[in-house]
Amino acid sequence: MSVEAGWYVDPADPETRRYWDGEGWLGAPIPVDATPPDGPPPAEPPPVPVTPAVPAATTAAPGWAPHPGSGPPPGYRPQPGYGPQPGQGGPGWTPQAGPPGWPPQGAPPGWSPQGAPPGWAPQGVPPGWPGRPPEPRPHGLRLAGYGRRFVARLIDFTVVFALNALVNGWFVWRLIEDMLPYWREVFRRAFAGDTSTENLPQIGEQAGLLQVVILLIATALWAAYEVPGMAARGQTFGKRVMRIRAVPLAADQPLGFARAFGRWTTMGLPTLLWYCAGLGLVLQLVDALSPLFDHPLRQALHDKRVQTVVVEVPVSTDPTPTNDRDQPSGDTP
Structure with missing residues (x-):
């Protein structure tokens, strides 16, 4: 399901809000108690490319002198540390080749090495790194786990x-x-190896009505x-x-x-279809497994029908929900 666009609590930092466009976060965060603007945040200006600084000195062969338009002499190497400094890499910037595990300095945000496999992420990235979407926290609350929901439903069924x-x-x-004489005779014949269905006791006339009731x-x-x-509640x-x-x-x-x-x-109304070859049970099982x-x-399917979500209740708070009219509607996707 795609959550509609709007301002929501940032799952990575509950003290701030960010704009969700339906597929990802946009713009810079704002304080959670600030009134969000109408619509998405203004587009950020593109970064201005910075020309790499010219090295202060070079190492050249003895007797070599530069001429206008000439290239570096054979064996020329820049002094250690030469290259774009942190934050100077512009769009399309690509670092020079380095040894395995070499971390490029000055790489622009979101840079990834060429040939990296799908889902690659650098080591030590913090939670909420753009390569992996954060787990939604509706209204700042954690989503309920499958185990808790299953045990709760089992208690309710009991x-x-x-x-x-x-x-x-x-x-x-x-x-x-009403049905016992019929099934008793069926089982007796089955154990005796008799497969005939003649002269079986009739099921009581009220059996069908009793099933409906x-x-x-x-x-x-x-x-x-x-x-x-x-x-x-x-x-x-x-x-x-x-x-x-x-x-x-x-x-x-x-x-x-x-x-x-x-x-x-x-989930509840399919109970009326239990007598239809178990069709109601199949529908209820599909609904129960849908999360x-x-x-x-x-x-679950019953959540999607009325746009609800099941969350955990913090231990330190009152589980009775409150309606805070001062807060904007919808806290997180």
Whole structure:
């Protein structure tokens, strides 16, 4: 996903803001509490090439005298240290050949040696070097890891399963009673090597209706458990335990009921399709695994639908999101 252009907190320096054009950072940073201008920063003037200084002295053969238009004498070598000084390399500057590992002095910003492999980076570069984009930090918060999100979802499924055991237990027992004679006879014949399907007990007439009722109740319980907590705090019980929460990309504020319900329907409504040869389970599995293949924001399909992202909750702060109207909307891509 491409994050829209705008002024965001610099992931490499949270005390500053920079302009994100949708593909990379532009311009110089400004203080994080300063009011950013409308639109991108003004273009920086191109660097002015500087002519290399003439060496103070040269070493020439005995008796040699320069003539107008003549080149250096045979064996001429510049004195040690001669060459462009740091910061003097202009556009297109290329250093002379040197030994392996030789670091050129005065190379312009972003220079890389000829023949370097893709992704090459000099040793000792600081974090956030332009060769590798920094990890986004929405609203100054770290993205939640895959492990935390998986454990939080597992806790939520356990809670919802317990609720279904209480509310749906009687309907499940009735369904088992209606289908048990049929499956008992099927397994008996299978163990006896009998593959015939004649004279099998009939499944109860209410089995189909009971399946629909069970799935409707299970879906309603899941929605009642997840949607209110996500709307108010961006957290379910599992997310609170794992100290993560969902926030909108636009601003650090509560999701609200509409966004929380839209986010839940992507994963919750396929529960109604479980009886269709497991189609609902397949859709839910794809949604659950989708953050593994989304970069750089690790959004699941239900996050993309309503433009949310899951972040970690700092230990030293209150996990309840606040709506700071004094801050510009959107802190980082």
